[in-house]
Amino acid sequence: MELYNFNGVPAIKNVVLKPKAMPTMATVLYRKMHRRLIHAGKATVEEACRRIGIQLTRKNDDLCEGYIVGKKTDEIGKEAPIQGDEPLDFIRVDTVSHRVPSHLGYKYSIHIIDVASNYH
Ligand SMILES: [Zn+2]
Numbered sequence: 835m836e837l838y839n840f841n842g843v844p845a846i847k848n849v850v851l852k853p854k855a856m857p858t859m860a861t862v863l864y865r866k867m868h869r870r871l872i873h874a875g876k877a878t879v880e881e882a883c884r885r886i887g888i889q890l891t892r893k894n895d896d897l898c899e900g901y902i903v904g905k906k907t908d909e910i911g912k913e914a915p916i917q918g919d920e921p922l923d924f925i926r927v928d929t930v931s932h933r934v935p936s937h938l939g940y941k942y943s944i945h946i947i948d949v950a951s952n953y954h
Contacts, residue, residue, distance in 0.1 A: 861889045924949040
């Protein structure tokens with residue numbers, strides 16, 4: 835290494851610059867990223883990881899127990915047989931979540947419907 839004057843600025847001669855280490859692409863299990871991204875869909879997970887340079891592994895492992903359990907709960911409610919055909923014979927009750935809380939700050943409401951009269 836030798837110092838010299840380059841247009842009034844000290845400079846170094848005979849310096850061999852080593853190439854910087856190339857960043858390595860992280861690999862993460864698809865299932866882990868799916869959970870980290872709050873159970874986002876497969877296309878969303880893949881796009882997010884592509885943008886930030888994460889390589890997904892085991893993409894076919896996209897079975898999500900929480901999703902399946904949630905869907906089964908929905909199916910049970912939809913397929914329940916109607917018992918009776920008079921008002922107040924059969925009443926359905928469901929909770930509704932609201933993305934935007936009400937002016938009082940409530941995020942959930944209860945929906946009650948009489949099946950025979952369709953009264954809410
Ligand atoms: Zn999920």
